[in-house]
Structures are given as structure tokens and as C-alpha cells.
Amino acid sequence: MYDVVISGAGPSGSQCAEVLAKAGYKVALVEKDANWRKPCGGAIHSSVLNLYPQLKKLDYPKIVGVVMHSADYHKLEFKGVGEEYSIIMDRLELDNIMKDAAVDAGADFYDKNLSFDFISKNQKKIGIKTKTPIGIKEYHGNLIIIADGMSSKLAIKSGIRSKWKINELAIGKCAIMRGDNQLDNEFVYVYFKSYQGYGWIFPLGNKKFNIGVFTFGIDNTKYNIHNVYQEFLDNPNIKKYIPDLNYKIMWSSAYSFPAEGVLEKSLYSDNLMLVGDAGGFVSPISGEGIQTAIISGKVAAETAIKALQEEDYSITSLKKYKTHLEIKNIIRNFKLKRSMIKFFFENNGKKFNKMLEVSENDLDFRKQLVNMFSFGEIPSRDFLTKISD
Ligand SMILES: Cc1cc2nc3c(=O)[nH]c(=O)nc-3n(C[C@H](O)[C@H](O)[C@H](O)COP(=O)(O)OP(=O)(O)OC[C@H]3O[C@@H](n4cnc5c(N)ncnc54)[C@H](O)[C@@H]3O)c2cc1C
Numbered sequence: 001m002y003d004v005v006i007s008g009a010g011p012s013g014s015q016c017a018e019v020l021a022k023a024g025y026k027v028a029l030v031e032k033d034a035n036w037r038k039p040c041g042g043a044i045h046s047s048v049l050n051l052y053p054q055l056k057k058l059d060y061p062k063i064v065g066v067v068m069h070s071a072d073y074h075k076l077e078f079k080g081v082g083e084e085y086s087i088i089m090d091r092l093e094l095d096n097i098m099k100d101a102a103v104d105a106g107a108d109f110y111d112k113n114l115s116f117d118f119i120s121k122n123q124k125k126i127g128i129k130t131k132t133p134i135g136i137k138e139y140h141g142n143l144i145i146i147a148d149g150m151s152s153k154l155a156i157k158s159g160i161r162s163k164w165k166i167n168e169l170a171i172g173k174c175a176i177m178r179g180d181n182q183l184d185n186e187f188v189y190v191y192f193k194s195y196q197g198y199g200w201i202f203p204l205g206n207k208k209f210n211i212g213v214f215t216f217g218i219d220n221t222k223y224n225i226h227n228v229y230q231e232f233l234d235n236p237n238i239k240k241y242i243p244d245l246n247y248k249i250m251w252s253s254a255y256s257f258p259a260e261g262v263l264e265k266s267l268y269s270d271n272l273m274l275v276g277d278a279g280g281f282v283s284p285i286s287g288e289g290i291q292t293a294i295i296s297g298k299v300a301a302e303t304a305i306k307a308l309q310e311e312d313y314s315i316t317s318l319k320k321y322k323t324h325l326e327i328k329n330i331i332r333n334f335k336l337k338r339s340m341i342k343f344f345f346e347n348n349g350k351k352f353n354k355m356l357e358v359s360e361n362d363l364d365f366r367k368q369l370v371n372m373f374s375f376g377e378i379p380s381r382d383f384l385t386k387i388s389d
Contacts, residue, residue, distance in 0.1 A: 174212025
């Protein structure tokens with residue numbers, strides 16, 4: 001019998017397990033396969049490094065700037081201000097570091113356990129069932145945290161939310177490659193397109209880079225991700241940075257993530273909380289979800305600690321998860337981004353083309369554009385007039 005059972009040892013589940021174990025609670029962290037490399041760009045905001053100082057010791061380049069391209073290849077290059085930066089990591093390494101931190105804090109880790117259903121008693125969910133190489137196993141707990149990503153079976157079986165529809169998802173394909181390249185290790189390279197989504201090249205240092213594309217919303221059905229990926233690799237504008245024809249592909253894969261952000265009504269129920277991708281904690285437009293997965297895992301753990309202290313696991317007690325300031329801020333930020341989707345991708349990317357074109361010669365416009373990307377600042381009326389048709 002555990003205080004908390006967590007399904008999924010990605011960033012959200014491992015952070016949740018670590019916080020609970022550090023507070024002295026008995027935690028089971030259940031994972032289908034710790035050797036699975038999650039398809040991901042691996043871009044991580046520096047605030048994550050405050051929770052995981054061990055990441056600071058790794059030899060990944062500090063990214064301080066962005067080179068952004070429109071579909072017609074106008075270019076906007078800018079550096080961030082202040083102390084903030086990103087690192088790009090291999091997800092297998094990142095996930096194992098976070099899982100190990102949870103285990104070091106005292107969580108019990110169970111690998112090769114695929115959770116597929118709940119154990120119920122008197123209409124309450126009191127545990128989960130998993131498939132393992134030696135048969136079905138059961139884990140009982142006062143609370144269950146669903147942290148097993150966008151394809152979570154438990155999230156749907158819980159009745160908290162339904163399966164994502166194809167136009168609520170983003171579909172991505174990416175690779176880690178190695179070879180001589182012209183990338184500046186301080187920058188990420190982003191390519192907006194005529195479809196909803198973008199392509200990226202993220203330097204990993206040591207001649208390695210992560211390269212990929214994603215589409216989202218209605219464009220998932222209009223475009224085939226494998227073709228979009230191949231066109232991106234073959235594009236002459238990309239080849240400027242990676243001219244070699246013989247890159248070693250170290251790993252490549254395709255996967256999806258929820259593209260619309262958190263569905264506020266679908267985060268918790270009696271005894272249950274959804275965190276990370278399972279709860280929709282991925283930023284619309286940019287597709288960043290690692291940092292918000294970790295925050296949701298941390299806040300869910302703090303909510304669980306209160307519930308355990310008061311021995312109240314009801315939906316009323318767990319409401320504190322959704323109303324926590326950090327979660328409210330994420331939901332607000334995602335709402336703003338969601339409302340900007342049309343603005344960015346209107347007219348097959350033509351508005352975005354115009355934005356980068358105007359920014360090349362107009363300093364004030366450029367400043368507003370950078371502030372919009374960096375801080376989510378709303379541009380002025382004059383800015384909007386300059387890009388209206
Ligand atoms: C192509 C692509 C590129 C991306 N690039 C970025 C980026 O550059 N930066 C960024 O911040 N975000 C990025 N994201 C989003 C980011 O990957 C996710 O938001 C983040 O990984 C969510 O963490 P999580 O812990 O919620 O879920 P996950 O990382 O998906 O972890 C879920 C865990 O649960 C396990 N699991 C799954 N099913 C079961 C089961 N039935 N039983 C037990 N365990 C199970 C999985 O093996 C996994 O370990 C990208 C996503 C994609 C698809």
C-alpha cells in the first residue's frame with residue numbers, strides 16, 4: 001500500500017515522485033520502459049536547472065538566442081536579455097536524471113510496467129493495474145497521479161477527459177544527428193512554415209544537433225509528417241547550416257503532443273490528478289512542455305501532501321491543484337497563446353512573412369516583435385496596421 005502511485009516516469013511523474021518522497025511519503029513510480037527515448041526537441045528553460053542543479057554540470061551549450069525564419073525565409077535573429085537561457089538535452093539522459101533524483105529521494109521505481117487500468121472499490125479508484133514481463137501487477141495507493149503522457153490510457157479510463165481528437169494534437173518527427181555543421185551553439189534555429197507548426201534545428205554541442213518538424217490542428221490531416229520532415233531536411237535554406245550529406249543519424253522518431261493547452265475542467269477527480277502531457281500542459285504554438293510538466297508535477301505533489309496530512313482525497317480537496325497560482329498562471333499563458341494561433345498562421349503564413357520582412361528595416365517594429373516572442377507582450381495598433389493586408 002502506497003501513499004501515492006504515479007504512472008509514468010517522464011519529467012512530470014519523476015518531479016512529483018521526488019517532492020513526495022522528500023516529504024517522507026511512500027511513493028510508487030511506475031514506468032513502461034525507462035530506456036525509451038521520448039521524441040522531443042529537448043529544449044529546456046534555465047528555470048528547470050534550479051530544480052535540477054545536477055544538469056548545470058553537464059556539457060550542453062547555453063542557448064541565449066533565436067534565429068527565426070518565415071516561410072519565405074525572411075530572418076529575425078535576437079538574443080534574450082538577463083540571466084535566462086536554455087539548454088538542449090538528449091531526452092533519454094534528461095528523463096533518467098530526473099527518475100534517479102526521485103529514486104535517490106526514496107521513491108520505489110518499477111520499470112517495465114505498463115499501466116492499463118484502475119483497481120476500483122466502492123466506485124473509488126484505489127490503485128492501478130500494470131502489465132509486466134511476468135504478468136499483471138497491482139499497486140494500491142490513497143492517491144493516483146496520471147503522468148504517463150499524451151497517449152495515457154488511465155487519463156481516458158478515469159473519465160476525467162476523453163481521447164484527444166486529431167485536430168487537438170500536434171504531430172512531430174525529429175532526429176538527433178552528428179556531423180560538421182555551421183550552427184552557432186548559442187542559438188536555436190526555428191523555421192515557421194505555410195502550415196500550422198514549425199521546423200527546428202537545436203545544437204546539442206560536440207557536432208550533434210536535434211532536428212525536427214511538427215504540424216498541428218487541422219493541418220495534421222492535410223500534411224503527412226514524414227513528407228514534411230523530408231522536405232525540411234532537403235530544403236536549401238536548411239542546408240546552409242548543415243551542408244554535409246553524410247550526417248550520422250543517431251536516433252529518429254515521430255510522436256504527438258496535445259496542442260491546445262490545459263483543459264481546465266479535466267485535471268482532477270476523487271483520488272486522481274493528471275499532470276504533464278496527460279493533462280495537456282504543453283504550450284500552444286511553441287510546443288514546449290517540459291518545464292510546465294515539471295511545474296504541474298511539483299504542484300500536484302504539494303496538493304497530495306496536504307490531502308495526505310488531512311486524509312482527505314476528495315475532489316474538493318484536490319481542487320487546490322487547479323487553483324494553485326503557478327497552475328493558474330500556466331492556464332492564463334496558454335489561453336493567450338491559443339488566441340494568437342490564428343494571428344501567427346493566418347493566410348498560409350503570409351502574415352508571419354510580413355512580420356519578419358517589416359522587422360528587417362523597422363527598429364521599433366522589431367523591438368515589439370521580439371518582446372512579443374520573449375515576454376508575450378501585446379503589440380501596438382501601429383504594429384498591427386503595418387502587417388494588415
Ligand atoms: C516532437 C516533439 C518535440 C518536442 N520538443 C519539446 C522541446 O523542445 N521542449 C519542451 O519543453 N517540450 C517539447 N516537447 C513536449 C515535451 O516532450 C512534453 O511536454 C514532456 O515530455 C511532457 O512530460 P510528461 O512527463 O508529462 O510526459 P512524457 O515525457 O511523455 O513522459 C511520460 C512517461 O510515461 C511513460 N508511459 C507512457 N505510457 C505508460 C503506461 N501506460 N504505463 C506506464 N508508463 C507509461 C513513458 O514511457 C514516459 O516515460 C516536444 C514533444 C514532441 C512530441
